[in-house]
Amino acid sequence: MAKDNVVVIGGGPCGIEVSRNLRDMGYTPILLEQQSELGGHLRKWDRLFPEGVEARKVLKELTSDLKGVKWFTDVNIESIQKSRKGYTVNVDTGMSFETKALVLTTGFKLFPAENKQEYGYNIYERVITNADLEQFFKTRKDSRIQNPKTIGFVHCVGSRDEKACNRQCSKVCCATAVKQASEIKEIFPDATVYCFYMDLRLFGRSYEDMYLNAQRKYGVRFIRGRVSEVSEDIDGKLYVKAEDTLLGKPMKIKMDLLVLMTGILPGDSTRPFAEMLKVPTGEDGFFTPKDTILEPCVTKEGGLFVAGACTGPKTIPETISEARATAIQVHKYLS
Amino acid sequence: MIYKGKQKIWSDYQKEIPDDHWFYVRSCIRQNFFPASEVTFLRILRDELGKDIYETPHHTTCGGIAYHQECIPQETQMTIIARQFALMTEAGYENYACSCITSFGLYCETLETWHEMPEVLERIRENLWKACRREFNIPKYLAHSSDLVYKFRDEIAEKAKYKLVNKETGEPLKVVEHIGCHYAKMFPSKGVGGAEYPYVLVGMAEKWGGNVIDYPERRHCCGYGFRQYHVKANRGYSISNTHKKFESMEPYHPDFIVTNCPGCPYFLDRWQYVIAEQTGKTYGGNGYGIPVLTYEEMAGLVLGYDPWDLGMQTHQIAVEPLLDKIGVKYDESKKYEGTGGKPLPEPEFPMNIRCC
């Protein structure tokens, strides 16, 4: 029995997993990805918290069996028409796809660190981002990282910040910072590592262990205070200013490397799709599903589904679960 | 330092500055602190570049210092500004340039207030009409006078007699640029280069041969900060903040500091004397201070104007070491010769800082 096509837009972990599950249920998923490879942000990451599973392995697992999934990379969506039967998706390569159900898994983007000008990303040599550091963990190559002796992590860069027009917590960066602080300490055991935080939000199972490990095993020092500004000294080192709020004194520290934990924003395609398909978005710019508690993957438009980080920051396991749940919702809708 | 990163920011913060026909208003205090700077601005714009710059003696204070010390309410201050705009309108101008950074910030704040709250604008129009039967148009363009010098930096470079280069070594002079806080910190989009890495003075200094240094406390206030200085009990803050900047720039051995605000050059200049007398420390080498220039003085030097015509004898910190580095010709005996040969009173010399 030949079942329907289902178009899935966005080939990150969520889109891949939705497609694989639909395929398993006998549908023909058509997975469309803008980049030239599947995998989304996972491609750029080295290891995943809390246990440090290699991102490469997860991605390999996800993409190892795509038989029956029609996937296309380097495609941009030109337009989507809604008809009584469903949707017609037209892409820039000239193809168009008919589908009764459309799944948006368009993901997120990282806050552009250079927008927080006072932190000097792209201005000061030794200021990098969480994404840059993952790249370094993968390749062990980055001219900005030269045996640093003092390393700082700045939490909440572009999240929980009304001045950066993003009031929301990005949820995963605290855990990422703790993970990265431990990892970098492993590479540079002589370095002193500081984390500047406002609140530590380590919400998941065994994340607290990761945090304790960072303190006990790696000696990462946690300073409760938000970095106010960064400048460069004559020797190229960074001056970082914050308040040590627990002591109640302004502080200044010289650093060899500063890592900005950039927050999570809706992907660039979120707004155009929201307008094209009339999906509501919240004040934070992410898609708002029909019911955030009971129907987190369903929209008010029949046949239109949203899953993964396009409805808010998520961890990989959360994304995977949501992808599987969405496949079932799609199946229920189509049968 | 990644220069390209800065260039990216600079290109993001560019503002439109018309070529000609400006209504120009002076600062209340600059004429006392740096008496020839505004005259030099007019000399450069009018005589060197042939621009039409209009001035009127009817211009008054913008009310800035009173407003910032909470002596007058915003409505009064906005009405004062409305009157200045009326003078511009009556003179037939649309482009408004002011010499003072406090005023510039206040003009930006006022225009923004009127933009956000048109009912306030209507009330101010009414206030002004009741008070002095005047009407006004909002300027089409608002600029600080340093924006204009920045705009014409290429033309000035073409006419330059000197470069900001050490004559002996051929090395570019090391320049500290200091921007008045109210230039762009409140409205980053209104300043050339934005608030974090302003370009307005960097553009001039680099064009004329200098090398700008970026030291850790570059963003910090000069120390004036209105209440910090004006209330004597708070004056310790003022000098402490200035001191913090000097300590931070010291390792770079700057040749001079250039500023675009009325207060900043005054405090950066005069506090060096007080710091020297309080602590014995000087920052300019050989017991001298670091000369502090206004951008008009810097432009005037580059154009080969006589430093005494630029009013540089009124600085606390001796400028002669800088003049010698550049190779500017000057007559030491004319230093205290006023206009028409009338001698100016000679200052007393301080104990701990060399002033020639």
Added chain:
Amino acid sequence: MIDFGYSLSKSRTLRIDNLDDSRFKALHKLEPDAYKCIGCGSCTASCSAGVFTELSLRKILLSMQRGDEKEYLNQLQSCMLCGKCMLVCPRGINTRHLILSICKICSIEK
């Protein structure tokens, strides 16, 4: 009275229910954002007076909530109202306005 060589220790526990936070409540009426502060310290870290004095807006707000009048009145004296804290506050609090409202409530001339 007999000296036993030891005595009753005085409790240093803060009795939050007995504290006078009426000024903070009044402030909250004028400035609903007063509760938005998460004490991140950005204001203190960028404060031009905080480097030289005890001034910390974060602590002023906390001491008002705790009824520690001496503490916040003392700190308020150091504020120059430059507004730098307003530029950095991640919660978007109009800190300068907030301080002026505190002064109004405490009848301090700034």
